Amino acid sequence: MSSKTQTLSLEEATFEIHQACIAAIERRESSPFFFITGAGVSYPPIPLAGHIIEHCKEKAQRHPALSKPQSGTTLNEYSHWFSLAYPQPHHRKQYFEKLISGNYISPANFRLAHLLLNEDPDKRLTNLVFTLNFDDFLTRALTTFGKNHVVCDHPQTTARIDLTDGNTPQIVHVHGSYNFYDCRNLANEIANAAELSLTSQSMPSLLDAALRNRAPLVIGYSGWEGDIVMSALKRRLAGQTLPFNIYWFCYIPGSLDTLPTWLKDHENVRFVINTAEQTQSSASTQTEASGPIASAGSILTSNSISKNSLPAHAVFEALSRQFSIPAPSISQDPLEFFASQMEKTLPQDDPFSEIEDIYQFRSVVRTIRAARSSSTDRPKEEITSTLEDVRNAIRSSQFESAIRIAGNAPHHISPEQRSELISLLFSAATSLENTPNTETLAYDAILKIHPPANAPDADAISAAHAxxxxxxxxxxxxxxxxxNALTTTDECISRFMNSAIPATRDQLLGALTLKGAALHSIGKTGDALKTFETAITLQGPFSQNPAEDAIKRVPAILGYAELLAVSDKTESAIATIDGIFKINTAPLPAELGAQAKVLKANFLYRSGQHEAAEKINTEVTTTQNKDHNQELAYWIRAAKYNQAVRARESGMNIEAASLFQSIKQELQDTASPRTRTILHRTILNQSIINVNLELFTNALSNCDELIFLLPNRDPEHQVFWETALYVRGVSLFGLSRTQESISSFETLIKLYGGSQESDAKRRVARSYLFLCDGYASLNQKEVARDWLTRATAYIEENFPDGGNGLSDLVNKAQTSINGPSR
Structure with missing residues (x-):
């Protein structure tokens, strides 16, 4: 990542935004912010660009002008295929009408509408939204909450927007809406819409005016160069310093990679990312840090989500918590809400005039309030109050409170109440951000919910428990x-191995896969193999669509293949991977396919089939990743990295150096922790190549850069610290900076002398021997002998077979001490 790119966590960003808003409220100033929203806010009911491209590709196959887009940008590809599939503007409009009209409102739009209610002026974030979306979800959500609002969805309606009004919610559709014929969705339409008019009011000029004294909170938008928003931002950032920072919320850290430098490196732009890491095998951190990426890595169960994603609804929920927004009135007191809404339509000055109240709505209002009075007068059961408290906590995005309240629910409840309580707990658990212990409390609470014998919901409870x-x-x-993971998976397996419920068997498959991975992580290879075999042969169905059962087994197959290779059964591992590509009952997800290919390439290389391995790696590196799938992106980069490693291991240092430099330039701006690990490995490899070429100054620079980039010395980064210290010591020794070299080797032994990793032991042993040479070269013979004694003891204990040449190095060190200094 560029040193100029500034990133924040979600918690840090929402705190800063809240502080700025409170300061504005105290000074009676308008809000410092407004929202800019993109397609991520209307997903999943409205598909993202990548899905629309695939649909249009399929529809356009019969077009006589069928061709590939000239440019590889997502915008140009989207525009190309959309115009071929729907060449008539009216048909494009109809396509969006079909997608949007009557569809359900996305959770993110409901959360955004909740923030816009502005029921408490002391908790006001903003009332202004600029959106690139064509749908009316936000309008419908505000209407559901009973909030009047203003909509501008055409350049001729920009006069409706009053930027000095800080109360009424105002929504601006910068590219139009599906209700209008000229909604802008092709590249030329977007470019034309982005042009700034000097003679008339336009969408760009309206956005420029908003940007003059406010900063946007950008959510669910990937940043298409040349559209109205990016053009306006570029103009604003090229001008005077902004009074407030822009906060750009990235769905995944990799989203940063596609944004332009003028945006990423600006001093007033903050990028908000979730740095939690996707589940990955710990075995991958135990391999040689400079070697190929060979672990199956991701363990995906049916419950797995991208743990370092930041979906739009999660951003709005965090803001809601930060601003302490209460549950909306419609959910707190629905009958009074509807009575009040109806009352607003009636004349207020003469309640006895029945002429204006021609439909006798006052009678309806009285009926609603009578029903409300009857409802509130009845004593509530404890579970009814508990459920309502949990609901309100979730409505207010207070997920931890919801879990704590639900955990104290009474045990004797109806099937409907059990079902709702479990649903609420799962909802709260999956909405939490990086609080695994609290999430565990939610699952423990679910496990305490038991139906009586022969209850009608027994199967559903079993699936929930699994x-x-x-x-x-x-x-x-x-x-x-x-x-702990093994204890829990064993409980799941023992309880549900004989279950016939598809949803329960799906979880059982996940438990077996996790158990195999956990056993592998603690070195129990034989037990792990047997567990993966059980998972692979487990009978379905795992879902309502049995055709997908084979795909659901793929993570277990990948883990099994990796263990076969670890057990020197490489040919069997290759055959196992090949079996994945023979699945024809359902399409193989691109990320799993790439992962399988990278593993197969490693297995082929290990068996001496270098040309075949290189061909597969090249196939992966040229894979198109139109949806910015982070898992797929990782394996594409892993394949590129592995190609460079193989070049270095083959002695092609110059070629490898060029490949690693290319990877480094590509990854400098990455914010994904797992992808940054590839960057760390790349820099380490550069240092090794430079040592091999006796470019010790360059190697030292590489090591210092890596040590600077590493966040801390926790076990996750031990292999990098330890290897960097070793290569640093060797480089300093090669530069005759002996005292500094000694310091580096002594630090390595002090920190990692007790490591049980075989590669680390070898470097520790060599560090001992370098210390012998170093002190001998300084004519400190006694100190050198002392280090030689320690080296001999360490090597005899850890390498009784001589350590592949280490014994010879001990003899050379002995000669160095007793003879002339080297």
């Missing part, structure tokens, strides 16, 4: 609490 156990085990696996 999901809770698997989710709980996945948390323990993520936290490297492997013994």
């Amino acid at each position: 999901r809770a156990l698997t989710s709980k085990a996945e948390i323990d696996y993520d936290q490297k609490r492997f013994d």
Whole structure:
């Protein structure tokens, strides 16, 4: 990542935004912010650009002018295929009408509408939204909440927007809406719409005016160069310093990679990312840091989501918590809400005039309030109050409170109440951000809910318990609490192995896959193999669509293949991977396909089939990733990295150096922790190549750069610290900076002398021997002998077979001490 790019966590960003708003409220100033929203806010009811491209590609196959887009940008590809599939503007409008009209409102739009209610002026964030979306979801959500608002969806309606009004919610559709013929969705239409008019009011000029004294909170938008928003931002950032920072919320850290430098490196732009890491095998951190990426890595169960994603609804929920927004009136007191809404339509000055009240709505209002009075007068059951408290906590995005309240629910409740309580707990658990212990409490609460014998919801409760156990085990696996993960997966397996319920068997498959990965992580290879075999042969169905059952087994197959290779059964591992590509009952997800290919390439290389391995890696590196799928992006980069490693291992240092430099330039701006690990590996490889070429100054620079980039010395980064210290010591020794070299080697032994990793032991042993040479070259013979004694003891204990040449190095060190200094 560029040193100029400034990133924040969600918690840090919402705190800063809240502080700025409070200061504005205290000074009676208008809000410092407004929202800019993109397609991510209306997903999933409205598909994202990548899905629309695939639909249009399929529809356009019969077009006589069928061709590929000239430019590889998402905007140009989208425009190209959309115009071929729907060449008539009216048909494009109809396409969006079909997608949008009557569809359900996305959760993110409901959360955004909730923030716009402005019922408490002391908790006001903003009332202004500029959106690139064509749908009316936000309008419908505000109407559902009973909030009047203003909509501008055409350049001729920009006069409706009053930027000095800080109360009424105002929505600006910068590219139009599906209600209008000229909604802008092709590249030329977007470019024309982005042009600034000097003679008339336009969408760009309206956005420029908003940007003059406010800063946007950008959510659900990937940033298409040349559209109205990016053009306006570029103009504003090129001008005077902004009075407030722009906060750009990235769905995934990799989203940063596609944004232009003028945006990423601006001093007033903050990028908000979720740096939690996707579940991955701990074995991948135990391999040689400079070697190929060979672990199956991701363990995906049916409960897995991208743990470092930041969906739009999660951003709005965090803002809602920060501003302490209460649950909306319609959910707190629905009958009074509807009575009040109806009352607003009636004349207020003469309640006895029946002429204006021609439909006798006052009678309806009285009926509603009578029903409300009857409802509130009846004593509530404890569970009814508990459920309502949980609902209100979730409505206010107070998920931790919801879990705590639900955990104290009474045990004797109806099937409908059990079902709702479980649903609420799952909803709260999956909405939490980076609080695994609280999430575990939710699953524990679900596991305490038991139906009586022969209850009609017994099967549903079993499926919920299986999901809770698997989710709980996945948390323990993520936290490297492997013994806990094994205990929980064993409980799930023993309870549900004979279940015939598809949803329960799906969780059972996930539990077996997690158990195999956990056993592998603690070195129990044989037990892990048997567990993966059980998972692979487990009979379905795992869902309502049995055709997908084979795909659901793929993560277990990948883990099994990796263990076969670790057990020197490489040919069997290759055959196992090949079996994945023979699945024809359902399409193989691109990320799983790429992962399988990278593993197969490693297995082929290990078996000496270098040309075949290189061909597969090249196939992966040229894969198109139109949806910015982070898992797929990782494996594409892993394949590129592995190609460079193989070049270095083949002695092609110059070629490898060029490949690693290319990877480094590509990854400099990445914010994804897992992808940054590839960057760390790349820099380490550069240092090794430079040592091999005796370019010690360059190697030293590489090591210092890596040490600077590493966040801390936790076990996750041990292999990098330890290897960097070793290469640094060797480089300093090669530069005759002996005292500094000694310091580096002594630090390595002090920090990592007790490591049980075989590669680390070898570097520790060599560090001992370098210390012998170093002190001998300084004519400190006694100190050198002392280090030689320690080196000999360490090597005899850890390498009784001589350590592949280490014994010879001991003899050379002995000669160095007793003879002339080298």
